[in-house]
Each structure stands twice: as C-alpha cells, then as structure tokens.
Amino acid sequence: xxxxxxxxxxxxxxxxxxxxxxxxxxxxxxxxxxxxxxxxxxxxxxxxxxxxxxxxxxxxxxxxxxxxxxxxxxxxxxxxxxxxxxxxxxxxxxxxxxxxxxxxxxxxxxxxxx
Amino acid sequence: xxxxxxxxxxxxxxxxxxxxxxxxxxxxxxxxxxxxxxxxxxxxxxxxxxxxxxxxxxxxxxxxxxxxxxxxxxxxxxxxxxxxxxxxxxxxxxxxxxxxxxxxxxxxxx
Numbered sequence: 013x014x015x016x017x018x019x020x021x022x023x024x025x026x027x028x029x030x031x032x033x034x035x036x037x038x039x040x041x042x043x044x045x046x047x048x049x050x051x052x053x054x055x056x057x058x059x060x061x062x063x064x065x066x067x068x069x070x071x072x073x074x075x076x077x078x079x080x081x082x083x084x085x086x087x088x089x090x091x092x093x094x095x096x097x098x099x100x101x102x103x104x105x106x107x108x109x110x111x112x113x114x115x116x117x118x119x120x121x122x123x124x125x126x
Numbered sequence: 127x128x129x130x131x132x133x134x135x136x137x138x139x140x141x142x143x144x145x146x147x148x149x150x151x152x153x154x155x156x157x158x159x160x161x162x163x164x165x166x167x168x169x170x171x172x173x174x175x176x177x178x179x180x181x182x183x184x185x186x187x188x189x190x191x192x193x194x195x196x197x198x199x200x201x202x203x204x205x206x207x208x209x210x211x212x213x214x215x216x217x218x219x220x221x222x223x224x225x226x227x228x229x230x231x232x233x234x235x236x
Contacts, residue, residue, distance in 0.1 A: 016168070052134055055169075055214070055226040068223075102168055115161075115224070117168030
C-alpha cells in the first residue's frame with residue numbers, strides 16, 4: 013500500500029457533470045493538500061487542511077469544493093468545470109501542515125474537461 | 127512576488143553528468159528542495175538543503191547553493207535512463223509555504 017492513494021487515476025467529464033476526486037493517506041499525517049499541475053507551469057496550491065480544518069485556500073474558484081472528513085481522507089468535489097480546468101490534480105500529505113516540510117504525493121488524477 | 131525559475135528541458139547522454147539549475151527570489155528562504163516526478167507518478171522528495179549550507183552530497187546527487195545569487199543546482203553524476211523524470215525546484219518562503227518552479231524535464235540520450 014503506497015503512502016498516498018488517489019482515485020480515479022483518469023477522469024473525463026463534461027462541463028455540466030459533477031464528480032469527486034478522492035485521496036487517502038496511510039502515513040498518520042495531520043495535513044493534506046490539493047495541488048493543480050498544468051504543463052509547463054509551477055505547481056499551484058489549491059487547498060490545505062491541517063487537523064481537518066482548512067487553513068489555506070488560494071483563491072480557487074467555487075466550482076472546486078474540498079472536503080476533509082478526517083485526517084486520512086480528502087476529497088475534491090467538482091461541478092460545472094471549464095476546459096481550462098483540465099490538468100493533473102495531485103494530493104499530498106505532510107506531518108504537521110505548517111508549510112514547507114516534506115510532502116508525500118499521490119500519483120494524481122488526470123482530469124480532462126470536454 | 128516570489129518566483130522560482132527553471133529551464134523546461136535538459137538533454138544529456140547516458141553516463142554524463144546532468145546539472146539542473148534553479149533561481150529563486152525570496153532571500154529569506156530557509157529550505158530549498160528538489161523533487162522528482164517520474165512518468166505517471168506523483169512527486170517524490172529527492173533532496174533538500176538548508177539555507178546556511180553551500181553544498182550537500184548524497185551518493186550521485188550534489189546540491190549547490192549560492193545564496194548571494196539565489197541560485198540552486200542539482201548535479202546527477204553518471205546519469206542513467208532511470209533518472210528520466212521532471213525535476214522540480216521549490217523554496218520554503220518566509221510565509222512557510224512552498225514556492226514551486228515549473229519543473230525541468232530531464233531527457234537521457236543513449
């Protein structure tokens with residue numbers, strides 16, 4: 013079992029669909045993150061949860077809605093997305109969530125919005 | 127604002143050394159990181175260096191830090207096909223968040 017598991021690996025959705033991305037960490041960490049990775053661009057931090065409380069939201073559009081029911085699980089709910097939202101969405105976890113410590117990443121969900 | 131810059135591609139021959147460069151802007155950075163992303167996978171921490179160090183060596187990897195020029199480099203000795211990946215530079219900024227570069231894709235030629 014890898015440390016951080018993301019499902020699904022690939023997702024194709026229309027602009028009117030609603031879908032969710034799931035992330036689970038088996039490392040006993042207290043912080044979890046969503047990142048957006050687009051080609052030839054720096055990683056964009058979307059959301060940070062520390063001890064299940066959202067501590068960072070980098071001005072992400074409301075069509076992305078995170079949920080952290082416990083310190084091991086993180087969801088990203090998607091609705092009415094735009095084609096420019098197509099990207100690799102990476103989940104990560106860290107021990108404390110103070111920022112800047114060692115991050116452990118999942119393999120990502122490759123999202124295509126048609 | 128804070129920024130981290132890297133070249134998008136580097137091509138080297140198998141067995142040669144690879145040097146991936148990165149520049150950053152936050153002079154108060156405390157840690158600088160190199161992450162590796164293999165195809166179809168997430169990022170893995172490769173190595174990091176404290177800002178009060180000039181160099182760190184770990185087997186085939188050598189990290190050099192020039193704080194005056196805000197320049198960080200990663201040298202991979204005896205580059206192998208398994209080193210093919212995207213290498214991301216990141217700095218721990220003064221607000222403790224990570225600022226990422228766009229990644230350098232390392233291409234190995236036989």
